Amino acid sequence: MYAQLVKTDGHGVKSLDEMDPQERAFQERIDDNQKIEPKDWMPEGYRKTLIRQISQHAHSEIVGQLPEGNWITRAPTLERKAILLAKVQDEAGHGLYLYCAAETLGVSRDELLAQLHAGKAKYSSIFNYPTLTWADIGAIGWLVDGAAIMNQVPLQRCSFGPYSRAMIRICKEESFHQRQGYDIMMKLSAGTEAQKAMAQDALNRWWWPSLMMFGPSDADSVHSAQSMAWKIKQNTNDELRQKFVDQTVPQAEFIGLTVPDPDLMWNEEKGGHDFGEIDWAEFYEVLKGNGPCNAERMAARVKAWEDGAWVRDGLNAYAEKAAARKTVTQTAAE
Amino acid sequence: MTGALFEYALRMGDSCLILGHRVSEWCGHAPAIEEDIALANTALDLIGQTQMWLGLAGEIEGKGRTADNLAYLRDARDFRNLLLVERPNVDFAHTIVREVLFDLWHFHTLGALQASADARVAAIAEKALKEVSYHLQRSADLTIRLGDGTDESHSRMRAALDALWPYAGEMFLEDDIDVALAETGVGPALGTVKPLWEADMRRMLDQATLSWPKSSHVQKGGKTGVHTEALGYVLADMQFLQRAYPGATW
Numbered sequence: 001m002y003a004q005l006v007k008t009d010g011h012g013v014k015s016l017d018e019m020d021p022q023e024r025a026f027q028e029r030i031d032d033n034q035k036i037e038p039k040d041w042m043p044e045g046y047r048k049t050l051i052r053q054i055s056q057h058a059h060s061e062i063v064g065q066l067p068e069g070n071w072i073t074r075a076p077t078l079e080r081k082a083i084l085l086a087k088v089q090d091e092a093g094h095g096l097y098l099y100c101a102a103e104t105l106g107v108s109r110d111e112l113l114a115q116l117h118a119g120k121a122k123y124s125s126i127f128n129y130p131t132l133t134w135a136d137i138g139a140i141g142w143l144v145d146g147a148a149i150m151n152q153v154p155l156q157r158c159s160f161g162p163y164s165r166a167m168i169r170i171c172k173e174e175s176f177h178q179r180q181g182y183d184i185m186m187k188l189s190a191g192t193e194a195q196k197a198m199a200q201d202a203l204n205r206w207w208w209p210s211l212m213m214f215g216p217s218d219a220d221s222v223h224s225a226q227s228m229a230w231k232i233k234q235n236t237n238d239e240l241r242q243k244f245v246d247q248t249v250p251q252a253e254f255i256g257l258t259v260p261d262p263d264l265m266w267n268e269e270k271g272g273h274d275f276g277e278i279d280w281a282e283f284y285e286v287l288k289g290n291g292p293c294n295a296e297r298m299a300a301r302v303k304a305w306e307d308g309a310w311v312r313d314g315l316n317a318y319a320e321k322a323a324a325r326k327t328v329t330q331t332a333a334e
Numbered sequence: 335m336t337g338a339l340f341e342y343a344l345r346m347g348d349s350c351l352i353l354g355h356r357v358s359e360w361c362g363h364a365p366a367i368e369e370d371i372a373l374a375n376t377a378l379d380l381i382g383q384t385q386m387w388l389g390l391a392g393e394i395e396g397k398g399r400t401a402d403n404l405a406y407l408r409d410a411r412d413f414r415n416l417l418l419v420e421r422p423n424v425d426f427a428h429t430i431v432r433e434v435l436f437d438l439w440h441f442h443t444l445g446a447l448q449a450s451a452d453a454r455v456a457a458i459a460e461k462a463l464k465e466v467s468y469h470l471q472r473s474a475d476l477t478i479r480l481g482d483g484t485d486e487s488h489s490r491m492r493a494a495l496d497a498l499w500p501y502a503g504e505m506f507l508e509d510d511i512d513v514a515l516a517e518t519g520v521g522p523a524l525g526t527v528k529p530l531w532e533a534d535m536r537r538m539l540d541q542a543t544l545s546w547p548k549s550s551h552v553q554k555g556g557k558t559g560v561h562t563e564a565l566g567y568v569l570a571d572m573q574f575l576q577r578a579y580p581g582a583t584w
Contacts, residue, residue: 231379304362
């Protein structure tokens, strides 16, 4: 999942007693782990929060094609090229069915894309970092997809049916993506000195931005409580981040790479790692649009959309002509 | 014969590789998400076919060169792809016209190669034809729709067809390699693919409201390694890591 800061439109979480009967019945269904389907009644805040979250996620998949697509033409072997193509194609597929899931909530894909292109919608800050070497493709698969899976696995149990079902499909593919990324890193770490250095450098640059993918720490996460009550979100940001660190550190050690955090240490008492403070100033700067690639990523997406306008118009015009021809033929036959 | 088949496998493999490269350049930049997916899928098929053809070339050559060695460690003069497939993407119209000109030739060529006297060639053709049938269905459909779409889509398709048409003729130029393979039943019989291609192309262009281009000039050279300037840049991009880190495995 790639939604880091989703507003919830709530004024604190209401208790069941404070809710009107309709809202209360809705919350009781959620508490009973029933799925909410598009035609069911839902509070406006629930609908809006989901639209924001699902569209942020969809936008992230689409923008996420760019940093990895950057290396398709330069992939070092035919097999790596084929795997990377398949992976990026999957990301576009994820974007497509996430937009479809959002459409069940009464918003069109074109509206959502217009928001993205106008700079009004967010996508994951991670895609505003550059892919400078081939090892970055390994690091993205291993760390970025690894962090995404951490978020997405619980989302398979999300209260909204279409989102939950989309997540089940997406998770299957993401675990393949993570494995291919780790496989690239493993190969580089077992390679020449230059390749090892390339792998370590990629880990150094992608580690902290990957931890930022889980969003602000719980203390600063103002929207979490309502999303959790609605079961749009199942775990807090810090819980998931901790899980990610605990899973990833041994993977780095296994291939002889060093996590770039001097404060990283196993804490026997809590049964997890302690780790250093994230540079939140950087996080908020990237979200504001000041990351290394924000401008390029948005420009590339806007250009693709604008350059493609004549294609979409042409296809629509043909469809209208074909429909008109069909009507004429039918009328003539009658 | 062996030398001819080696050359032929290079021609097929290199055309798949370079077209796959061009198509993959679209990744993340297509006019709609569905197109991003379809273009990536086409590129993926072509890279898979490259592995089969260049794998066969390496096997025939018998000097231990793998498909990767052939793809990443030859210079432009040793590439045998058609000039058509190295032409730049320019816009979506050029991309689709390049695709349909090639797909239609590819489709009929593979159809003939399914009956090849060489079992390895027949097996590759059979597998590739399934994928190429889909490529053709898609590129022909888009050609018809965009040709008969708006004034702008029509004029862009017209311009792309005129620009790329001179590069289509090379597909039908038969040289000693083609003759040798036709004689042994390994390659398509001489002169069989062109009339099939022309008949289908005529029908498709009619439906697309695009007239048959007037130029009959043929740009040639790819099959013997004399390319356009575009190929050098494709290879510089594609081969960068293998060249910058000689001997490394990835």
